[in-house]
Amino acid sequence: MDASSLASPVFFVEQYFRFGAKELAAFYKERQLFTKKHFFCYFDYQEEDGLVWNKIVFIVNNPDIWTQEEANGLVPKWLYIEGVDTVGSDGKTYQKWWGIVKKLLYSI
Incomplete structure (x- = not known):
């Protein structure tokens, strides 16, 4: 395998938010x-x-992820590791996005 080859496939996972651009960047950070x-x-x-x-x-390339479904599951777990009532650094609770995410994922 040459240096530019990837051992596992690459997947693209879209996640939608009602955050404004600044809030979205802060949430990601x-x-x-x-x-x-x-x-x-x-x-x-x-x-x-x-x-x-x-x-x-999200661009997912992980040696343990081999299907789009696995990639679709990995990203929400990372985003919402604390559950749906995540508290930001400003002390405010993020809204329950998991319901929206699941609805969008299952509608695809």
């Missing part, structure tokens, strides 16, 4: 600090019926 891990990702948005959803597209 807090996940990194809390878990001491990170995913490569990029921030994007999607317009639907006049609404704008901010999203993070």
Whole structure:
């Protein structure tokens, strides 16, 4: 295997949020600090019926992940490791995004 080859497949996992851009970046940063891990990702948005959803597209390349379904499960576990009532560094509770995430994941 040459130096540019990946041993496991690469998956893209989209997660949608109602956060504004700054809050979304802060939420992502807090996940990194809390878990001491990170995913490569990029921030994007999607317009639907006049609404704008901010999203993070996570790039998953993990030697233990071999299917899209496994990647789809790994990202929410990292995002919501404390459960659905995560408290941010500002002391405010993040809303229950897990229900929204599950609804979006199962609608795909």
